[in-house]
Amino acid sequence: MDLSVYMNSVSVDCVVFGFNNGLMKVLLLKMKYTHEWTLPGGFVRKEETVESAATRILKERTGLDNIFLKQFRVFSEPERSKMNPAVSDLVASGANPDLDWFAQRFISIGFYALVDFTKAVPTPDYFSEKAEWRNIDEVDPLIIDHSLILQKALNTLRLQISYQPIGYNLLPDKFTMPELQKLYETILGKKLDRRNFQRRMLSFNILNKLPETKKGGAHKAPFLYEFNLENYKKALENGLGGGW
Amino acid sequence: MDLSVYMNSVSVDCVVFGFNNGLMKVLLLKMKYTHEWTLPGGFVRKEETVESAATRILKERTGLDNIFLKQFRVFSEPERSKMNPAVSDLVASGANPDLDWFAQRFISIGFYALVDFTKAVPTPDYFSEKAEWRNIDEVDPLIIDHSLILQKALNTLRLQISYQPIGYNLLPDKFTMPELQKLYETILGKKLDRRNFQRRMLSFNILNKLPETKKGGAHKAPFLYEFNLENYKKALENGLGGGW
DNA sequence: TAACAATATGTCATTACGACACAATAAAAT
DNA sequence: ATTTTATTGTGTCGTAATGACATATTGTTA
Structure with missing residues (x-):
């Protein structure tokens, strides 16, 4: 894994909403080793915008192009990176030189996405053992501030539904x-x-x-x-x- | 100027709206040397959130605390940093070791702010010779993508006025x-x-x-x-x- | 003290909204 | 085949919100 293609300090986290059987779903990944749940996310390549990064990541996680995507908030608590117990344990152990890179402070751009549940194929990434849809009200605690990101995304969506159209790419x-x-x-x-x-x-x-x-x-x-x-x-x- | 206190790659740009005499105003800075106009902005210290950074910067530019501030968009075109003619000229000349730092790719978090025109004291920063209010429809072209940032801020404000209250901190x-x-x-x-x-x-x-x-x-x-x-x-x- | 200019307030017709009822029809049950 | 059932299509009615507009009020200035 070549980390040098990525920008430092900036990551992207995506709250992917789907809709099936009358229930609101969100796409989550289960991490290898620690088995904690996370939002799909990733880093920003040196030549792409944050939107391109989110689009690329979601293509990998769902197989879909042309996803409705919207930036909704930047998460920038200085301590947020340290809230990842997996990384901080590994960093402390000095196991892998890459870990310094993962342990750096990241500012994360939060996106929410609305996708057609029936067309998306949940696909885990390098760090995760599985990807799956969960009902929005049955989500276990997520790593770092991902629960907060999920909650803010849902809030934003509920506010925006009042003054913007919704449904394209979701139906x-x-x-x-x-x-x-x-x-x-x-x-x-x-x-x-x-x-x-x-x-x-x-x-x-x-x-x-x-x-x-x-x-x-x-x-x-x-x-x-x-x-x-x-x-x-x-x-x-x-x-x-x-x-x- | 000690650049080591700042995060790499992340900056903040603020569109500060004021209101006077029936006219909408925006706070702009005129740069030293090149005399180009910019939005007030700055970098994010290693221990602060992007909100704290924007608050700190606006306190410096206006003297005001408790400003209404809102993130509205991340600007992340990879080429945007290179659109700054002043920096690219200076970098090419190899004049100053700091310039490498300024020439790196920056992702900028756009904020808009609504302030009480009568209480704000426009104050230039290290890079600028003056700070002043301009009428919103009489703004000269700005450096880099700042004209775009201004335009998007105004759009956002106009949309938000339909479903959120406006006026506190502006009146x-x-x-x-x-x-x-x-x-x-x-x-x-x-x-x-x-x-x-x-x-x-x-x-x-x-x-x-x-x-x-x-x-x-x-x-x-x-x-x-x-x-x-x-x-x-x-x-x-x-x-x-x-x-x- | 009269003229002025801007403010406060009220009315009326039209439209939008929330609550509600009944007719139509595809599939399943008989 | 016929009936039952569940769900959809459509309409009405009273109330609330909206847009257009007119008249009375009152500090200041002439």
């Missing part, structure tokens, strides 16, 4: 209104009225209603929708209205 | 409704209806109406208001409603 290309609603309910952690939800969602003009319906469910076939990408992107830039 | 402790409205109009760049503005603003419950009025203007004396800090902070956390 399949074609989806039903009940599926979209479930996504909102899951992120917000509360039930919404079916009829009022649809009315408001349609008023944003970011959906195209398709002529097809989704058969196979045991009941009345719901219509399929897709995002109107042009308007969706406008809404990402300018918000969903409701302000001044 | 005097006691202010009138027309002053608050002017602030909103300035940030948003458009006129608002006086009566509707007041009605909506009061509905947020973040203002205390004071019994006093502000005399001295050439007309009917407007009432003074102050922010209700408790509710203001709640609103910062949870937004102003209007979502789901």
Whole structure:
């Protein structure tokens, strides 16, 4: 492992949200040896931006390109690196010259990502023995400040859902209104009225209603929708209205 | 100047907004020698967070404590450091051993700050000959990517004004409704209806109406208001409603 | 003391929102 | 085949929020 390709001092941590079976999921890695859980993350190569780094890392962890990714916070407590018990133990033992590098102070750029659960293939990295989806409310304590990062990502997502569109890259290309609603309910952690939800969602003009319906469910076939990408992107830039 | 106290690779740039005479202002520094304009910024000491760094830097540039500060974006183009013509010229000349340090790749954490124009005392730093307020729409091109940073800060501020309270630390402790409205109009760049503005603003419950009025203007004396800090902070956390 | 200029406040029509009910239909049960 | 069941599509109604607008009020200045 050639550490010289990476910038010093800067790392990236990603909170990858997925959505399945009415539950909000987050992608976690289980470390080799210490068996502690972490967020997927990594370092920034000398020639890439932090966004490229996050994109590269998530491609490795999920197999996906074109992930919705958003910087949401920098985590820079000077003591945060020392909160990693695995590294500090290893450093103390003087086992490996690389450990000095890992023991340096890192400032971590927090990203959150929204991905299509059904398409992502969780894949561990060099340091981890497995990668898997966990329900958002069944997450064990994570190393360092990763629990904090997860919590802040969720907070940010819940705030942003009020003024920015959500769902592209988190749902399949074609989806039903009940599926979209479930996504909102899951992120917000509360039930919404079916009829009022649809009315408001349609008023944003970011959906195209398709002529097809989704058969196979045991009941009345719901219509399929897709995002109107042009308007969706406008809404990402300018918000969903409701302000001044 | 002892550079060893700073972290490598990480810097902080601050977009400091002020508000005076109905105009939105931004604090800029004019560099020595090259006379180019920059945003106030600096490096992160080895024992401080990026927030502490920004707070320290702004205290130096304005004399103010307790500034409203918000991280809004990391700027990490690998080429951005090389876009500083002053440094690259100096590096090429081999003039000063410190220059290697300045020429390294920096990732910059962008903050925006909202300050009380009347209380801030613009103060240049080691690299600059003067510090001054400029009208937001009369800013000359800035070094490196600072024009981009300024533009992104303004965008962020305009989006956030729709779902978060604004004004504390930007207005005097006691202010009138027309002053608050002017602030909103300035940030948003458009006129608002006086009566509707007041009605909506009061509905947020973040203002205390004071019994006093502000005399001295050439007309009917407007009432003074102050922010209700408790509710203001709640609103910062949870937004102003209007979502789901 | 009258004119002025800006402020305080109220009304009305329109729109958005929350709560709610009933008709339609795909699949499964009979 | 027919009925049952669960879920979706759609509409209404009362209330609250919003946008447009007019009139009364009051420090200052002429």
